[in-house]
Amino acid sequence: MPLGVTAVMFPEIDFPRQIEVCAAHGVTHYTWRPRVIADEARDQPFNPWGRHAFDLTPRRLVDEASSLRRQLADGGLVSFGTVPVAAVTDDDDVLKLHLEGAAAVAAGRVRVAPHPCPESAFDYAQILGRCVDDYGRVVELARPFGLKIVIETHCRSLVTSPALALNVCRHFDSSDLGVIFDINNFMIEGGLRPHLAVAVLRDYIDHCHLGGARRKPQPPDDLGFPVAGYEMCSLIEADQNVPDWIAALDAAGRRVPLVIENFAQHAGSPQLLAESAEQLRQVLASLG
Numbered sequence: 001m002p003l004g005v006t007a008v009m010f011p012e013i014d015f016p017r018q019i020e021v022c023a024a025h026g027v028t029h030y031t032w033r034p035r036v037i038a039d040e041a042r043d044q045p046f047n048p049w050g051r052h053a054f055d056l057t058p059r060r061l062v063d064e065a066s067s068l069r070r071q072l073a074d075g076g077l078v079s080f081g082t083v084p085v086a087a088v089t090d091d092d093d094v095l096k097l098h099l100e101g102a103a104a105v106a107a108g109r110v111r112v113a114p115h116p117c118p119e120s121a122f123d124y125a126q127i128l129g130r131c132v133d134d135y136g137r138v139v140e141l142a143r144p145f146g147l148k149i150v151i152e153t154h155c156r157s158l159v160t161s162p163a164l165a166l167n168v169c170r171h172f173d174s175s176d177l178g179v180i181f182d183i184n185n186f187m188i189e190g191g192l193r194p195h196l197a198v199a200v201l202r203d204y205i206d207h208c209h210l211g212g213a214r215r216k217p218q219p220p221d222d223l224g225f226p227v228a229g230y231e232m233c234s235l236i237e238a239d240q241n242v243p244d245w246i247a248a249l250d251a252a253g254r255r256v257p258l259v260i261e262n263f264a265q266h267a268g269s270p271q272l273l274a275e276s277a278e279q280l281r282q283v284l285a286s287l288g
Contacts, residue, residue, distance in 0.1 A: 015068070032102075174204045202252060
C-alpha cells in the first residue's frame with residue numbers, strides 16, 4: 001500500500017517544500033487541494049481549512065497544470081486525486097472547472113461531496129434518491145475527462161458510514177464512483193468493526209484517509225448528560241486501532257493508497273507527516 005498525503009495538512013509550507021517533505025519520507029501519492037481562501041482568512045494564521053501558503057485556486061490548477069505536474073514528477077511523486085470544495089448540488093460549470101483541473105494534472109479522481117445531512121427530521125429516501133440522481137449527472141460530466149468520482153465517508157454528512165456510502169455507490173460501477181475510506185472519521189462518528197466496514201464497501205474503496213483523533217470530554221448538556229467531543233492526535237495515540245484497519249484492508253485484497261491527514265497540534269506539518277509515515281511503515285511491515 002503506497003503512502004500519500006492530502007495538501008490540506010500542509011497549510012504553512014509552499015509547493016516546492018511540500019514535494020521535498022513528501023520525497024524525504026517515502027510519500028509518493030499527492031492529493032491536490034484546489035480552493036479559494038476566504039477573504040476573512042487571508043490575514044489569519046495558516047490553517048488546514050483556511051489560509052494556505054500554496055494558494056492553489058481551481059483556476060490556477062487549470063492554468064498552471066503543466067508546470068505543477070512537472071514539479072511533482074521531478075520530485076518523484078504521483079498526482080493522485082483532488083479534494084476541492086465541490087458538491088453534487090453544484091452547477092455543471094462549477095464542476096467542470098474542478099474536473100478540468102484534475103484532468104490537467106492527471107489526478108485520476110475528484111472528490112465530490114453528497115447532499116448535506118439535515119439537522120432535523122427528514123425523508124431519507126427522498127434525499128438519497130436526489131443524491132443518486134445527482135451523482136449520475138456528475139459521473140457523466142466526469143466521463144469525457146477520464147476521471148473517477150469519489151465520495152468521502154465524512155463526518156456529519158449523508159455518507160458517514162460504509163453502509164450509508166454503499167446506499168449511493170451500489171447504483172454505479174466501482175470504476176466510475178468510489179469511496180475515500182476515512183478511518184479517522186469513523187472514530188469521530190462512532191465505532192465500527194474493521195472487517196465488517198471493509199466488507200460492506202470492498203471494491204468501492206478507492207483509497208484511505210488516515211489521521212488520528214481521540215475522545216475528549218465536553219461539558220454536560222443542560223440535563224447533565226455527557227456530550228461527546230474529540231481532539232486531533234497522532235495515529236499512535238488515536239482511539240481507533242490503525243493496524244487493525246490496515247490489516248482488514250490487506251486481508252480483503254484492498255491494497256489501496258494510504259493517504260495521510262495528520263491534524264495534530266504538537267508540531268508543524270513536515271514533522272507530522274514524518275511521524276505518520278514512519279508509523280505506517282511499521283504497520284505495513286508487520287503484515288508480513
